[in-house]
Amino acid sequence: ELKVEQNPLFLSMQEGKNYTIYCNYSTTSDRLYWYRQDPGKSLESLFVLLSNGAVKQEGRLMASLDTKARLSTLHITAAVHDLSATYFCAVLGGRGSNYKLTFGKGTLLTVNP
Amino acid sequence: GAGVSQTPSNKVTEKGKYVELRCDPISGHTALYWYRQSLGQGPEFLIYFQGTGAADDSGLPNDRFFAVRPEGSVSTLKIQRTERGDSAVYLCASSLGQGPYYEQYFGPGTRLTVT
Numbered sequence: 001e002l003k004v005e006q007n008p009l010f011l012s013m014q015e016g017k018n019y020t021i022y023c024n025y026s027t028t029s030d031r032l033y034w035y036r037q038d039p040g041k042s043l044e045s046l047f048v049l050l051s052n053g054a055v056k057q058e059g060r061l062m063a064s065l066d067t068k069a070r071l072s073t074l075h076i077t078a079a080v081h082d083l084s085a086t087y088f089c090a091v092l093g094g095r096g097s098n099y100k101l102t103f104g105k106g107t108l109l110t111v112n113p
Numbered sequence: 114g115a116g117v118s119q120t121p122s123n124k125v126t127e128k129g130k131y132v133e134l135r136c137d138p139i140s141g142h143t144a145l146y147w148y149r150q151s152l153g154q155g156p157e158f159l160i161y162f163q164g165t166g167a168a169d170d171s172g173l174p175n176d177r178f179f180a181v182r183p184e185g186s187v188s189t190l191k192i193q194r195t196e197r198g199d200s201a202v203y204l205c206a207s208s209l210g211q212g213p214y215y216e217q218y219f220g221p222g223t224r225l226t227v228t
Contacts, residue, residue, distance in 0.1 A: 048216065101217065
């Protein structure tokens with residue numbers, strides 16, 4: 001059974017600071033996704049990472065993937081209040097279930113002025 | 114273009130009642146998924162349709178839950194004899210095809226509260 005662990009679960013940051021969210025998963029996967037969720041809203045896709053060493057950046061967010069370590073990171077640079085949200089990583093299931101997303105518990109990010 | 118839509122956006126029901134939740138996928142998307150998100154948790158897979166048939170219903174928690182997609186487009190998730198533990202946000206997603214090359218697009222969800 002595929003398991004996805006995120007840490008930290010709660011993150012309170014000051015504006016302008018940098019921080020990293022970690023996502024570990026237990027078995028080989030085809031793809032890894034990062035999503036953002038605002039309160040009461042659905043999931044907004046941020047990044048999809050396909051292969052070992054993949055790095056993607058959008059604004060103040062950068063995601064990377066190490067398939068050998070089964071680890072992805074979401075790095076936040078010079079945080080601003082607008083980044084406050086819950087961030088989920090999700091891994092697409094392996095052989096036989098390559099349509100099923102397994103999510104981490106999410107990281108609630110609060111950026112304080 | 115229109116995204117995935119779900120109705121109702123909120124549903125409050127009494128314990129023991131029957132509820133139906135509807136999902137309209139993106140036009141042309143053949144694959145449809147239901148997930149459940151409990152408070153403070155990530156979404157959990159319930160069921161996946163390819164066309165009209167349920168290809169994987171392994172995530173349905175018990176036989177009170179059932180889903181259909183009779184014409185390969187709209188899907189309805191049905192919950193019988195609701196329990197307080199069924200309270201959650203039910204998310205629907207659709208994708209153009211099945212497999213790792215097709216991204217799933219999520220709807221806004223239906224928040225179900227069982228009192």
